[in-house]
Amino acid sequence: MQNKRPNPAFYALLIALIFMAVGPITLMMANSFKLDVDIIGGTSGLLFMPTIRNYETALCDVLWYEPAHLDYCSIKFGGAFINSLIIALVSTALTLVIGCMAAYALVRFRFMGRDTVSLTTLMVRMVPAAVLLVPVFGLWNNEFCLDKEGLIGGAIRDTFGGRGDVCLAGTHSGIILIYVAMNLPFVIWILQSFIVQVPRSLEEAARVDGASPFQVFFKVVLPLIKPGLAAAAIFTFRIAWNEYLLASALSDRNTKTVPILIVNNTSEFNVEWGVIMATGMLLAIPPIIFTLFASRQIITGMTAGAVKG
Numbered sequence: 001m002q003n004k005r006p007n008p009a010f011y012a013l014l015i016a017l018i019f020m021a022v023g024p025i026t027l028m029m030a031n032s033f034k035l036d037v038d039i040i041g042g043t044s045g046l047l048f049m050p051t052i053r054n055y056e057t058a059l060c061d062v063l064w065y066e067p068a069h070l071d072y073c074s075i076k077f078g079g080a081f082i083n084s085l086i087i088a089l090v091s092t093a094l095t096l097v098i099g100c101m102a103a104y105a106l107v108r109f110r111f112m113g114r115d116t117v118s119l120t121t122l123m124v125r126m127v128p129a130a131v132l133l134v135p136v137f138g139l140w141n142n143e144f145c146l147d148k149e150g151l152i153g154g155a156i157r158d159t160f161g162g163r164g165d166v167c168l169a170g171t172h173s174g175i176i177l178i179y180v181a182m183n184l185p186f187v188i189w190i191l192q193s194f195i196v197q198v199p200r201s202l203e204e205a206a207r208v209d210g211a212s213p214f215q216v217f218f219k220v221v222l223p224l225i226k227p228g229l230a231a232a233a234i235f236t237f238r239i240a241w242n243e244y245l246l247a248s249a250l251s252d253r254n255t256k257t258v259p260i261l262i263v264n265n266t267s268e269f270n271v272e273w274g275v276i277m278a279t280g281m282l283l284a285i286p287p288i289i290f291t292l293f294a295s296r297q298i299i300t301g302m303t304a305g306a307v308k309g
Contacts (some may be wrong), residue, residue, distance in 0.1 A: 002237035025284075032277035039273045054278035077261060078155045078281065085286065087247075088240040091179040098180070099187030104217060106188070108197045108203075111171060116193065125185035131243050136178055137249050140169035159206040176193055178250065179240045188230045194228030195221065230294040237290050242283075258283045 031039050033050035043224070053069055060066075060073035106118050168174030198221055206216045243261040251260065262279050265272050 001167070028277050028280055030119050032281050034274055034275065034277075035272050036272060039277075055282075057272075057275050058278045058282060075261065075265070075275070077258070077282070079254075080256055080258045080261040081282075083172070083251075083255050084241060084259075084283075087175050087179065087257060088237050091176045091183070091240045092171075092233055092236045094176070094180045095183045095187050096233060099184055100222065100225070100229065101217075102184075103188045103191035104195055104221060107192055118189075121185040122189045123185075124174060125182075129182065129243070130277035132178070132182070133249055136246065137169065140250055157242075163296075169250050170255060172255055175216050175247055175250050175255065175257075178246055179236075179243065182246075183236045183239055187236060190232050190235075191225065191228050194225040198224050230296075234291050234294045237294075238287050240282065241287055 008254070018062050030048075032054055033052070034048055035051060038048055038049075053067070056063065056067040057070060058077050060070055061076050062078040074276055106114060142274055168177065202224075203216050211219065242259060244257075244263065247257050248260050248263070251257065256264075258279065262276055262283065265276050265279070
């Protein structure tokens, strides 16, 4: 049989998809090395004199020298980067721990309403973040607070000063908690499909050898669902790293993340396009690194049982 050559339309579609994926990133990288005059003018294209002034402005609080073109460092990228890293990593870890246990319970244990609970977890994920904004903001600022007249609130007021009441709003914990609740349904749903594929005979053999239920879960099940854990980790980390709406309402000056910092560079009279592009490139680096490490686990898991035939 003669091998049929692929249709030229296939290559045209492939080139178009690559251009759509790489084009915006290339344009953002090029603009990050331009001055605002060149970006607004739009006449230089890809032929221009590159400069690192935008990156110096974005990283002015972490550089070991003072940029000559700055009189005052108004962008605190270092603090926002640390906040984003803490919130994304902790929320991802908590979501995976809770999600994999809940998914295992829904797959292996039999109880009334199991199918309803499994379907409800996915339906909860369909609720948009904008719907959660107002109720979560009210709860985090009013209900989940330590009263300043109480014992704990009074001790905090006497020790650290201030009003004495401590609320979840404006804290890392408040943002992490809502991210865990927002991403948990999808993680449970995606891990269920991986746990179902784990043979029960392996778990039964481990129990016969004297393994406890926790040992069966951590030493037998989890190693076999590494691809699912990696996929869920990529999804959760990217959502927590790039999310803006809830973070803008629940954070303060000490807990704001990088997406909030990027938006704060815009004003009614001035938009620093070069700094925004440079900050966007810096924002994209951690998810790319995290995805590369996690995708290696996906590939390893998919090829673990492959044999040469």
